[in-house]
Amino acid sequence: xxxxxxxxxxxxxxxxxxxxxxxxxxxxxxxxxxxxxxxxxxxxxxxxxxxxxxxxxxxxxxxxxxxxxxxxxxxxxxxxxxxxxxxxxxxxxxxxx
Amino acid sequence: xxxxxxxxxxxxxxxxxxxxxxxxxxxxxxxxxxxxxxxxxxxxxxxxxxxxxxxxxxxxxxxxxxxxxxxxxxxxxxxxxxxxxxxxxxxxxxxxx
Numbered sequence: 001x002x003x004x005x006x007x008x009x010x011x012x013x014x015x016x017x018x019x020x021x022x023x024x025x026x027x028x029x030x031x032x033x034x035x036x037x038x039x040x041x042x043x044x045x046x047x048x049x050x051x052x053x054x055x056x057x058x059x060x061x062x063x064x065x066x067x068x069x070x071x072x073x074x075x076x077x078x079x080x081x082x083x084x085x086x087x088x089x090x091x092x093x094x095x096x097x
Numbered sequence: 098x099x100x101x102x103x104x105x106x107x108x109x110x111x112x113x114x115x116x117x118x119x120x121x122x123x124x125x126x127x128x129x130x131x132x133x134x135x136x137x138x139x140x141x142x143x144x145x146x147x148x149x150x151x152x153x154x155x156x157x158x159x160x161x162x163x164x165x166x167x168x169x170x171x172x173x174x175x176x177x178x179x180x181x182x183x184x185x186x187x188x189x190x191x192x193x194x
Contacts, residue, residue, distance in 0.1 A: 005102055007190040043192035053190045091188030093104040093150045095140035
């Protein structure tokens, strides 16, 4: 199983909860569309604001082939493009467990 | 339950696997010493090298009080100080699930 965590810091000139809601809407909307997704949730940071990232997607895939299928899927590409307009930094990590 | 993920990019002038091994040794060594840790593993990135972070600690705590106890624990402080010398970036997120 591949665990996929991408975290972002949000643009401060935009409404924080609106940005989180939109990111959640965009990415959870992919479940059922992108077959490779085994689980996906968008989580909000609850500690050390300003030092921590603000929001993250936490997802799982069967394997790297599934992760790649998710990454290149046109609906994910569109979601990622919109998310890039809401954030100021991105950090991703994928691990096997 | 608080989920805690801190990911790093590693200094490229240092040996990558030696750095990952040392981070793993430092942080897994806290299990049993820092009572608040409920689970902790150090994971290596397996996808999109150069774009993704390189390594992360993935841990859980009962609550924010437990997370804080971990953060301020002298053994964790010492480990974090050494890790800062091995990495070029850090991204952290803590969420409740």
